[in-house]
Amino acid sequence: MTLGFFCAIEIRGNRVMIQSNMGLKNRMNGNVFVNIVDSGKNRHLVLFNMPLHLYIHSDIFTVKHYNMSLLPSSIREFLRQPYHLSPDQIDFYQQNRFIKLKGMLNEETLAYYADVITAKVNEMNKETRQLNERSTYGKAFLQLFNLWREDERIREFVFSPRIARAAAELMLCDGVRLYHDQALYKEAGGGFTPWHADQYYWPLETDKSVTAWIPLQATPFEMGPLEFSAGSHVVVEGRELEIGDESEILIQSRLRVTDFKHVVEPYEAGEMSFHSGWVFHRAGPNQTDQIRKVMTVIYMDKDMKLKQPENDNQVNDWNTWCPGAKVGEIIDSPLNPVLYPA
Numbered sequence: 549m550t551l552g553f554f555c556a557i558e559i560r561g562n563r564v565m566i567q568s569n570m571g572l573k574n575r576m577n578g579n580v581f582v583n584i585v586d587s588g589k590n591r592h593l594v595l596f597n598m599p600l601h602l603y604i605h606s607d608i609f610t611v612k613h614y615n616m617s618l619l620p621s622s623i624r625e626f627l628r629q630p631y632h633l634s635p636d637q638i639d640f641y642q643q644n645r646f647i648k649l650k651g652m653l654n655e656e657t658l659a660y661y662a663d664v665i666t667a668k669v670n671e672m673n674k675e676t677r678q679l680n681e682r683s684t685y686g687k688a689f690l691q692l693f694n695l696w697r698e699d700e701r702i703r704e705f706v707f708s709p710r711i712a713r714a715a716a717e718l719m720l721c722d723g724v725r726l727y728h729d730q731a732l733y734k735e736a737g738g739g740f741t742p743w744h745a746d747q748y749y750w751p752l753e754t755d756k757s758v759t760a761w762i763p764l765q766a767t768p769f770e771m772g773p774l775e776f777s778a779g780s781h782v783v784v785e786g787r788e789l790e791i792g793d794e795s796e797i798l799i800q801s802r803l804r805v806t807d808f809k810h811v812v813e814p815y816e817a818g819e820m821s822f823h824s825g826w827v828f829h830r831a832g833p834n835q836t837d838q839i840r841k842v843m844t845v846i847y848m849d850k851d852m853k854l855k856q857p858e859n860d861n862q863v864n865d866w867n868t869w870c871p872g873a874k875v876g877e878i879i880d881s882p883l884n885p886v887l888y889p890a
């Protein structure tokens with residue numbers, strides 16, 4: 549690799565650190581972090597917010613320079629391109645209430661949003677306690693909500709017709725609206741995510757809800773990929789439990805006496821999964837020294853009605869994620885726009 553004459557470059561894992569004695573002093577103490585995306589076929593060096601006068605040339609990588617404040621049109625276009633689901637994939641989701649889909653994101657989009665979303669998580673995060681000072685829930689991940697309201701580029705991601713359309717097709721509905729988004733960052737050394745079903749928290753009338761779980765890097769076993777109990781949405785026992793030590797123990801022992809397959813698989817870069825509100829799922833601890841970066845978008849049927857809340861968590865969700873919605877009526881607050889059809 550050849551670089552501008554004033555740069556030193558160091559490759560650490562899948563990141564490159566460029567140090568410069570000119571022009572970068574006011575950014576990250578003189579360091580600019582960039583992503584290497586290596587799919588085996590292509591190698592991209594993706595540079596964010598480089599000062600215009602810093603020119604980098606590479607014989608090894610395709611070099612892409614971005615101005616982070618503007619969403620590149622190639623990414624905007626990609627987020628609109630449909631992902632073609634086969635009838636078998638839709639059947640699989642209907643039966644198991646989860647599915648993993650490869651190639652939902654391309655390399656460019658993944659690298660771009662890994663940086664944009666991580667920067668926003670770092671800005672929004674208020675957790676300062678050490679892992680050993682937190683509850684089981686607190687150890688599982690840093691949890692930041694509705695990032696789409698904080699950044700126009702993240703709004704374009706969360707509102708992506710590509711992902712929203714897949715959600716609608718999997719649930720067999722005419723359209724979907726947003727319930728909310730959340731970033732779930734499992735820190736290095738972070739704990740397991742206990743078994744649970746999401747819809748315990750949601751005051752939603754039907755089961756047509758789905759979460760797109762979107763890892764922002766390849767996620768091997770050691771990092772705590774999402775695990776599913778395939779088809780367990782039919783089990784009622786355990787639905788009443790909030791996330792914690794009790795849900796881990798009770799749901800695990802309930803599922804052990806069933807034939808539902810416990811699916812634990814790594815995610816490759818660009819792969820994401822969809823799981824419905826009542827299917828039981830968990831994640832292992834993060835045993836690596838890298839943070840597990842995950843963005844999620846929760847969708848519901850565009851005609852979803854608000855039900856009378858059945859617990860305090862559902863009252864809290866009503867006030868927070870669909871304020872002003874009325875019991876028995878379609879949830880149509882300004883926080884719940886229809887994302888597909890766009």
Ligand SMILES: O=C(O)CCC(=O)C(=O)O
Binds near residue numbers: 759774830831842844
């Ligand atoms: O990311 C995790 O560890 C858990 C995610 C989860 O439970 C969910 O998205 O519903």
